[in-house]
Amino acid sequence: MFTAPDISYMAFAPLLMVLLAGAVGVLVEAIIRTPATRRAVQLALTLVALLGALVVSAVQWASLTAAGNVAQTGFFVVDRQALAWFCLLLVFGALGALLFAARTRAGEESFTSLGAATPGSPEEAEARRRGLEVTEVFPLLLFAVGGMMAFVSTTDFLALFVALEVFSLPLYIMVALARRKRLLSHEGALKYFLLGAFSSAIYLFGVALLYGAAASTTYGDVLTAVLASPGDLALFVPGAVLVIVGLLFKLGAVPFHTWSPDAYQAAPTPVTAFMAAATKAAAAAALLRIVFTALYPLEWELSWMIWTVAIVTMVVGTVVALVQTDIKRMLAYSSVAHAGFILVAFAGFSAQALSAVPFYMLTYGLATIGAFAVITQVREKAEDGTVGGEATRLGQWAGLGRRDPMLAGAMALFLLSFAGIPLTAGFIGKFQAFAAAIDGGGWPLVLVAVVASAAAAFFYVRLIVLMFLTDVPEDQQALVEVDYHPYTRVVIWITAAAVLILGVLPAGALSIASDAGVLLTGL
Incomplete structure (x- = not known):
């Protein structure tokens, strides 16, 4: 007999x-057939939906009297943890939408005119x-954000897979839509898609093993089954490992990171900005919920994996970023290193990670979107005066501090936040993540993270030195132009102000993050 599911549509609002x-x-x-009108309507619709959902999420947060609400029994919950991630993802989506709509002075957007056309064809x-x-x-952006919101609030492994595909497929498409370097864009999208398919298969294999052991795909049922049979973990441990591997792909951790440098470099830069911030946030949120509602009793069995992947990720991301000459690729490997810093918070499965990771992703996401927004403003200029694509070679950024001090200053702030320098949001974020690891007994991992952070500061400071302390060769001065678009500058100033405020006055945000460290279901 079929029983209709009990769904709380207000919780799902x-x-x-x-x-x-x-x-x-x-x-x-x-x-709407006119491109200009259609673009304006789409932008307005996207911003209204995202900001409206943000307001509703804030109202739901304020009206919660307990840990949260069950949106659909066995499948979705809307607790304080989920609402915190909702707000992060909606903010990242709104900032990304503004970047999607930005254009150059010549009226050129970041996306190709016809996605189905062969590059270079008539x-x-x-x-x-x-x-x-x-x-x-x-x-596509809205579907990606919606999928991520479902991803961070689900309590069922199969529902998690459906949400994973809902937000992944739009990203695969958007990566391939770059206006310039179309073939490189297609290559990056294909690598992202193929590796994403492999990771999904690995994840589903892990879910199958957990289902075989627990006879259920619900997080709570898996937790109950693990607690009921502590001596028989023959299916639980490999299943848990494979599930975590599937999520580590989205997080961009080594050795599951190989898609990120190519996708970050090849995608339209606004897509890179959104993807780098939101995808990593969604993966971290899902990993948190799974660890603390399904796999918590396997802490001893899984710690070796978390520690190993975290160390290798921090080392590889930092070392490879040191030798990059393309700024988008450098930031891609920087994001790999940051995936390792995120995993540090999971050491020992400390409950502090439930508040530390959302705050870390807030600080990292804002700085990432701001940094890529700056990249869209520094463009190559041909000898005939036409403005071309983005100037992503490090040498092209020499003297940017003289060309546009405010823009270069914002970029320097984002880089210092990535490095974790005091008085920036990144410092507070890393402090919270490392404190969670120490609380769980992972102080050796924190030592490795501190050394990796110190080494990573080199390639961030190198770019700052290029912008402010390096003279531009006379024959190169006319080959780079600083562009301007109000939407992009709004994103830059919002993210720069947030990074500075969260670094100087973090108490309010930390209090909210602490309140978010509550799950509706779990131990």
Whole structure:
């Protein structure tokens, strides 16, 4: 006999707002034919949906009288932890939408005019001549954010997989839509897609093993089964390892990171900014919930994996970033190192990680979006005066502090935050993550993280020195131009102000993060 599921649509309100707006955005693509009008409507719809969902999430937070609400029994919960991640993802989505809509002074956007056209084909040239625009990226962004919101609030392994695919597929598409370097963009998207498919298969194999051991895919049932049979973990341990491997791919941890440098470098930079912040946040959130609601009793069996991956990730990310000459690729390997710093918080499965990781991802995500926003403003200039693509070679950033001191100053602030320098948000974020590890007995891992952070400071400071203390060769001065677009500058100033405020006055945000360290279900 079929029993209708008990669903609380009020608890699902932020998620439903985003996904329904994405569906409306698809209809807008079919109804509005003028590219400029369609772009304006899509941007307005996206921002209204994301900011509206943010307001609803804040209201739900304020109205909670306990840990949270069950949105759908056995599948989704909306607790303080989930609402905290909702707010992060919605902020990242709104900032990403502004970057999606930005253009250069010449009116060029970051996305190709016709995604289905072969790079360099007459069809592509005709699409550009006619002024076509791929405004589908806005509903794709909404579907990605909606999938991530489901991803961070689910309590079932199969529902987690569905949410994973909902937000991954739009990202695969958007990575391939770069206006320039189309073949490189396609290559990055293909690598991301293929490795994503492999990681999904690994994850599902792990879920199958857990189902075989627990006869259920619900986190709580798996936890109960593990506690009921502590001496028989033949299926639980390999299943847990494979599930974690699937999530580590999205987190960008070594050796599951190989997609990130190519995808980050090849994707349209606004997509890179959104993907680098939001995808890592969603993966960290899902890993937190699984660890503390399903796999907590396996702490001794899984610690070796967490420690090993964290150390290797920090070392590889830092060392390889040191030798990069492309700034987007350097930040990609920097994100790999930061994945290791995130995993440090999981050492010992300390409950402090439930508040430390969301705060860390807030600080990292804001600095990441701001840094990539700055990259979109520094562009190559041909000898005939036409402005080309982004200037991503490190040498092209020499003297940026003289060209645009405010822009270079914002970039320096983001880099210092990545390095964890005091009075920036990154310092507070790393302190919280390392404190959680020490609370769980992972102080040796913290020592490795501190050394890796000190080494990583070199490639951040190197770029700052280039911007402010390096003279530009006379024959190179006219080959780089600083662009300007109000949307991009708004994103830069918002993220820069947030990074500074969270570094100087973090008490309010830390208090909210502490309140978010509560799960509705678990030990």
